Amino acid sequence: xxxxxxxxxxxxxxxxxxxxxxxxxxxxxxxxxxxxxxxxxxxxxxxxxxxxxxxxxxxxxxxxxxxxxxxxxxxxxxxxxxxxxxxxxxxxxxxxxxxxxxxxxxxxxxxxxxxxxxxxxxxxxxxxxxxxxxxxxxxxxxxxxxxxxxxxxxxxxxxxxxxxxxxxxxxxxxxxxxxxxxxxxxxxxxxxxxxxxxx
Numbered sequence: 001x002x003x004x005x006x007x008x009x010x011x012x013x014x015x016x017x018x019x020x021x022x023x024x025x026x027x028x029x030x031x032x033x034x035x036x037x038x039x040x041x042x043x044x045x046x047x048x049x050x051x052x053x054x055x056x057x058x059x060x061x062x063x064x065x066x067x068x069x070x071x072x073x074x075x076x077x078x079x080x081x082x083x084x085x086x087x088x089x090x091x092x093x094x095x096x097x098x099x100x101x102x103x104x105x106x107x108x109x110x111x112x113x114x115x116x117x118x119x120x121x122x123x124x125x126x127x128x129x130x131x132x133x134x135x136x137x138x139x140x141x142x143x144x145x146x147x148x149x150x151x152x153x154x155x156x157x158x159x160x161x162x163x164x165x166x167x168x169x170x171x172x173x174x175x176x177x178x179x180x181x182x183x184x185x186x187x188x189x190x191x192x193x194x195x196x197x198x199x
Contacts, residue, residue, distance in 0.1 A: 011053025
């Protein structure tokens with residue numbers, strides 16, 4: 001995976017968490033963000049970019065990996081598309097050896113190195129330039145995009161995300177099953193349910 005970068009979206013304000021910061025919620029003795037970083041490292045991606053925004057200082061202070069590249073998204077209030085754009089732009093301009101990116105977030109507690117590797121393996125086996133995670137009857141992130149889609153990723157606006165590109169380019173799309181992908185943490189109730197799980 002030496003030609004693969006992971007872009008971890010961690011810029012949101014966690015508005016539905018009643019003052020909490022979802023990136024820093026602890027599950028299995030790690031913050032959700034640190035878990036995502038560690039799984040990217042275990043998968044062997046060559047470059048890890050964490051896109052910060054709201055609460056950038058405390059989030060950056062929480063990270064323990066010097067290998068991580070931090071990108072501050074000054075436009076984070078404009079929506080998640082701005083975080084995707086910020087991360088992909090850094091890859092396109094400063095990491096020109098990278099041929100594909102995996103876009104992931106830090107609020108899916110069951111992402112894993114095995115899933116990230118499977119995205120890459122599926123891309124190689126299928127030849128498709130986009131590989132999405134499939135769960136709960138839909139497709140979403142984590143998702144892999146080959147370099148030919150970088151411009152489209154950087155052109156997303158507002159709350160647009162990967163799904164817009166999936167739908168417009170279905171012929172270029174393969175999928176990987178991620179049954180736990182629909183478990184994401186947005187509210188205190190979500191977090192309470194997560195803590196009850198013994199998976």
